[in-house]
Amino acid sequence: AQSVTQLDSQVPVFEEAPVELRCNYSSSVSVYLFWYVQYPNQGLQLLLKYLSGSTLVKGINGFEAEFNKSQTSFHLRKPSVHISDTAEYFCAVSDQAGTALIFGKGTTLSVSS
Amino acid sequence: DAGVIQSPRHEVTEMGQEVTLRCKPISGHNSLFWYRQTMMRGLELLIYFNNNVPIDDSGMPEDRFSAKMPNASFSTLKIQPSEPRDSAVYFCASSPEWQGALAFFGQGTRLTVV
Numbered sequence: 001a002q003s004v005t006q007l008d009s010q011v012p013v014f015e016e017a018p019v020e021l022r023c024n025y026s027s028s029v030s031v032y033l034f035w036y037v038q039y040p041n042q043g044l045q046l047l048l049k050y051l052s053g054s055t056l057v058k059g060i061n062g063f064e065a066e067f068n069k070s071q072t073s074f075h076l077r078k079p080s081v082h083i084s085d086t087a088e089y090f091c092a093v094s095d096q097a098g099t100a101l102i103f104g105k106g107t108t109l110s111v112s113s
Numbered sequence: 114d115a116g117v118i119q120s121p122r123h124e125v126t127e128m129g130q131e132v133t134l135r136c137k138p139i140s141g142h143n144s145l146f147w148y149r150q151t152m153m154r155g156l157e158l159l160i161y162f163n164n165n166v167p168i169d170d171s172g173m174p175e176d177r178f179s180a181k182m183p184n185a186s187f188s189t190l191k192i193q194p195s196e197p198r199d200s201a202v203y204f205c206a207s208s209p210e211w212q213g214a215l216a217f218f219g220q221g222t223r224l225t226v227v
Contacts, residue, residue, distance in 0.1 A: 036218075043117075043204060043218040090156065100146050100169070101206075101216055103156035 002027040002093045006104035013111055015083055021076040021107045023091030033074040034092040034101065035065055044090065050074065061085065086111045117219035119205050125225045131193040134222045137186055138207030146216060147180055147190050148204040156204070162188065195226045 007022040025031060032051050036044040048059025055067040065076045074091060088108050092101040118137040126132050138145050146161040160170040162182045170180070177196070182188040192199055202223050206216040 043220045045218075100158045100161045102158065103148075105155040
Protein backbone atom coordinates (compact mmCIF):
# COMPACT_ATOMS: atom_id res chain seq x y z
CA ALA A 1 0.00 0.00 0.00
CA GLN A 2 1.08 3.55 -0.61
CA SER A 3 0.98 6.57 1.64
CA VAL A 4 1.76 10.24 1.23
CA THR A 5 3.06 12.70 3.80
CA GLN A 6 2.89 16.42 3.21
CA LEU A 7 5.29 17.86 5.69
CA ASP A 8 3.77 21.32 6.04
CA SER A 9 0.10 21.93 6.68
CA GLN A 10 0.43 25.68 6.06
CA VAL A 11 2.95 27.73 4.12
CA PRO A 12 2.65 31.52 4.23
CA VAL A 13 4.75 33.48 1.74
CA PHE A 14 4.95 36.94 0.28
CA GLU A 15 4.13 37.65 -3.33
CA GLU A 16 7.03 37.13 -5.76
CA ALA A 17 8.91 34.97 -3.26
CA PRO A 18 9.90 31.40 -4.15
CA VAL A 19 8.04 28.52 -2.53
CA GLU A 20 8.56 24.81 -1.99
CA LEU A 21 5.82 22.48 -0.82
CA ARG A 22 7.19 19.22 0.47
CA CYS A 23 5.87 15.74 -0.22
CA ASN A 24 7.22 12.34 0.73
CA TYR A 25 5.69 9.04 -0.23
CA SER A 26 5.94 5.45 0.86
CA SER A 27 5.52 2.51 -1.48
CA SER A 28 6.98 -0.94 -2.04
CA VAL A 29 6.39 -0.72 -5.78
CA SER A 30 6.97 1.80 -8.55
CA VAL A 31 4.59 4.72 -8.44
CA TYR A 32 3.09 7.59 -10.32
CA LEU A 33 3.13 10.93 -8.50
CA PHE A 34 0.89 13.95 -8.77
CA TRP A 35 0.23 17.42 -7.47
CA TYR A 36 -3.31 18.79 -7.44
CA VAL A 37 -4.53 22.28 -6.55
CA GLN A 38 -7.87 23.11 -4.97
CA TYR A 39 -9.16 26.66 -4.97
CA PRO A 40 -11.85 27.58 -2.43
CA ASN A 41 -15.16 25.82 -3.07
CA GLN A 42 -13.77 24.15 -6.16
CA GLY A 43 -12.83 20.62 -7.17
CA LEU A 44 -9.28 19.41 -7.62
CA GLN A 45 -7.27 20.41 -10.65
CA LEU A 46 -4.19 18.55 -11.83
CA LEU A 47 -1.03 20.70 -11.65
CA LEU A 48 1.49 18.16 -12.85
CA LYS A 49 2.31 14.47 -12.85
CA TYR A 50 5.29 12.18 -12.93
CA LEU A 51 4.73 8.93 -14.80
CA SER A 52 8.20 8.15 -16.13
CA GLY A 53 11.20 9.76 -17.82
CA SER A 54 12.73 13.03 -16.69
CA THR A 55 12.61 13.48 -12.96
CA LEU A 56 11.94 17.21 -13.32
CA VAL A 57 8.34 17.74 -14.25
CA LYS A 58 6.84 21.03 -15.33
CA GLY A 59 3.19 21.80 -14.83
CA ILE A 60 0.70 24.57 -15.25
CA ASN A 61 0.91 28.04 -13.69
CA GLY A 62 4.71 27.95 -13.52
CA PHE A 63 4.95 25.08 -11.05
CA GLU A 64 7.46 22.27 -11.27
CA ALA A 65 8.32 19.24 -9.18
CA GLU A 66 11.26 16.91 -8.92
CA PHE A 67 10.99 13.19 -8.36
CA ASN A 68 13.72 11.89 -6.09
CA LYS A 69 13.51 8.13 -5.83
CA SER A 70 16.29 7.74 -3.26
CA GLN A 71 14.61 10.20 -0.92
CA THR A 72 11.09 9.13 -1.91
CA SER A 73 10.17 12.75 -2.39
CA PHE A 74 8.25 14.81 -4.91
CA HIS A 75 8.53 18.42 -3.79
CA LEU A 76 6.61 21.16 -5.61
CA ARG A 77 8.32 24.46 -6.39
CA LYS A 78 7.60 27.82 -7.94
CA PRO A 79 10.26 30.51 -8.29
CA SER A 80 7.89 33.44 -7.86
CA VAL A 81 4.37 33.14 -6.48
CA HIS A 82 1.33 35.32 -7.09
CA ILE A 83 -1.62 36.17 -4.90
CA SER A 84 -3.71 33.96 -7.18
CA ASP A 85 -1.65 30.91 -6.16
CA THR A 86 -3.33 30.97 -2.75
CA ALA A 87 -5.00 27.56 -2.53
CA GLU A 88 -4.78 24.08 -1.05
CA TYR A 89 -2.20 21.80 -2.68
CA PHE A 90 -2.38 18.03 -2.56
CA CYS A 91 0.31 15.51 -3.32
CA ALA A 92 -0.95 12.11 -4.48
CA VAL A 93 0.42 8.70 -5.43
CA SER A 94 -0.85 5.83 -7.52
CA ASP A 95 0.90 2.54 -8.07
CA GLN A 96 1.70 1.51 -11.60
CA ALA A 97 -0.42 -1.61 -11.36
CA GLY A 98 -3.44 0.64 -11.48
CA THR A 99 -5.09 1.79 -8.32
CA ALA A 100 -6.87 4.94 -7.31
CA LEU A 101 -5.02 8.03 -6.18
CA ILE A 102 -4.01 8.22 -2.53
CA PHE A 103 -3.73 11.79 -1.28
CA GLY A 104 -1.73 13.59 1.35
CA LYS A 105 -3.47 15.78 3.92
CA GLY A 106 -2.80 18.91 1.89
CA THR A 107 -0.77 22.09 2.29
CA THR A 108 -2.42 25.48 2.43
CA LEU A 109 -0.38 28.04 0.52
CA SER A 110 -1.20 31.60 1.53
CA VAL A 111 0.35 34.34 -0.58
CA SER A 112 0.17 37.88 0.73
CA SER A 113 1.33 41.22 -0.64
CA ASP B 114 -17.15 17.78 -22.66
CA ALA B 115 -18.69 19.27 -19.53
CA GLY B 116 -16.39 17.36 -17.22
CA VAL B 117 -17.45 15.28 -14.26
CA ILE B 118 -20.84 16.47 -13.08
CA GLN B 119 -21.95 16.04 -9.51
CA SER B 120 -25.32 16.81 -8.01
CA PRO B 121 -26.41 18.34 -5.82
CA ARG B 122 -23.63 20.86 -5.12
CA HIS B 123 -24.92 21.36 -1.60
CA GLU B 124 -27.11 19.16 0.56
CA VAL B 125 -28.38 19.83 4.05
CA THR B 126 -30.27 17.03 5.72
CA GLU B 127 -31.39 15.94 9.13
CA MET B 128 -29.77 13.11 10.99
CA GLY B 129 -31.39 9.79 10.15
CA GLN B 130 -32.43 10.78 6.65
CA GLU B 131 -31.28 9.04 3.52
CA VAL B 132 -28.91 11.01 1.29
CA THR B 133 -28.11 10.22 -2.33
CA LEU B 134 -25.21 11.88 -4.14
CA ARG B 135 -24.99 11.61 -7.89
CA CYS B 136 -22.18 11.62 -10.40
CA LYS B 137 -21.98 11.67 -14.18
CA PRO B 138 -18.47 10.79 -15.33
CA ILE B 139 -16.82 12.09 -18.47
CA SER B 140 -18.06 10.20 -21.49
CA GLY B 141 -15.69 7.40 -22.46
CA HIS B 142 -14.05 7.16 -19.06
CA ASN B 143 -14.26 3.66 -17.67
CA SER B 144 -13.04 4.21 -14.11
CA LEU B 145 -14.93 6.13 -11.46
CA PHE B 146 -13.85 7.08 -7.95
CA TRP B 147 -15.66 8.46 -4.90
CA TYR B 148 -13.65 10.48 -2.37
CA ARG B 149 -14.60 12.19 0.88
CA GLN B 150 -12.85 15.32 2.13
CA THR B 151 -12.89 16.46 5.75
CA MET B 152 -10.68 18.79 7.73
CA MET B 153 -9.63 16.01 10.06
CA ARG B 154 -8.92 13.21 7.59
CA GLY B 155 -8.22 15.02 4.34
CA LEU B 156 -9.14 13.27 1.08
CA GLU B 157 -10.12 9.64 1.57
CA LEU B 158 -10.86 7.17 -1.19
CA LEU B 159 -14.20 5.52 -0.49
CA ILE B 160 -14.72 3.23 -3.47
CA TYR B 161 -13.81 2.89 -7.11
CA PHE B 162 -15.33 1.20 -10.11
CA ASN B 163 -13.86 -0.07 -13.35
CA ASN B 164 -16.24 -0.77 -16.22
CA ASN B 165 -19.15 -0.31 -13.78
CA VAL B 166 -17.84 -3.02 -11.45
CA PRO B 167 -16.79 -2.11 -7.89
CA ILE B 168 -13.10 -2.94 -7.55
CA ASP B 169 -12.23 -1.76 -4.07
CA ASP B 170 -14.73 -0.59 -1.45
CA SER B 171 -12.42 -0.96 1.52
CA GLY B 172 -12.59 2.78 2.10
CA MET B 173 -16.34 2.81 2.68
CA PRO B 174 -16.58 3.73 6.36
CA GLU B 175 -19.49 1.48 7.34
CA ASP B 176 -22.56 -0.31 6.10
CA ARG B 177 -24.56 2.90 6.08
CA PHE B 178 -22.65 3.81 2.95
CA SER B 179 -23.34 2.18 -0.40
CA ALA B 180 -22.40 3.01 -3.98
CA LYS B 181 -23.71 1.83 -7.31
CA MET B 182 -22.81 2.29 -10.92
CA PRO B 183 -25.71 0.95 -12.98
CA ASN B 184 -24.21 2.10 -16.26
CA ALA B 185 -21.18 3.85 -17.67
CA SER B 186 -22.68 7.31 -17.36
CA PHE B 187 -24.04 7.35 -13.83
CA SER B 188 -23.08 6.54 -10.27
CA THR B 189 -24.64 7.13 -6.87
CA LEU B 190 -23.32 7.24 -3.34
CA LYS B 191 -25.99 6.66 -0.73
CA ILE B 192 -25.87 7.18 3.01
CA GLN B 193 -28.69 5.65 5.02
CA PRO B 194 -29.20 6.68 7.75
CA SER B 195 -27.07 9.81 7.72
CA GLU B 196 -25.23 11.07 10.81
CA PRO B 197 -23.63 14.45 11.63
CA ARG B 198 -20.15 12.92 11.32
CA ASP B 199 -20.90 12.22 7.65
CA SER B 200 -20.74 15.96 6.99
CA ALA B 201 -18.01 16.47 4.40
CA VAL B 202 -17.37 17.31 0.77
CA TYR B 203 -17.80 14.27 -1.44
CA PHE B 204 -15.91 14.22 -4.73
CA CYS B 205 -16.45 12.03 -7.73
CA ALA B 206 -13.65 11.54 -10.26
CA SER B 207 -13.37 9.63 -13.50
CA SER B 208 -10.46 8.33 -15.52
CA PRO B 209 -10.15 7.14 -19.10
CA GLU B 210 -7.98 4.27 -18.06
CA TRP B 211 -7.88 1.60 -15.43
CA GLN B 212 -5.31 3.60 -13.52
CA GLY B 213 -6.37 6.58 -11.47
CA ALA B 214 -3.41 8.46 -12.88
CA LEU B 215 -5.53 10.52 -15.24
CA ALA B 216 -8.45 11.19 -12.91
CA PHE B 217 -10.58 14.27 -13.48
CA PHE B 218 -12.55 15.57 -10.50
CA GLY B 219 -16.01 16.99 -10.21
CA GLN B 220 -16.81 20.12 -8.21
CA GLY B 221 -17.93 18.10 -5.21
CA THR B 222 -21.07 17.87 -3.11
CA ARG B 223 -20.95 19.61 0.25
CA LEU B 224 -23.05 17.52 2.64
CA THR B 225 -24.17 18.88 5.99
CA VAL B 226 -26.05 16.58 8.34
CA VAL B 227 -27.70 18.40 11.25
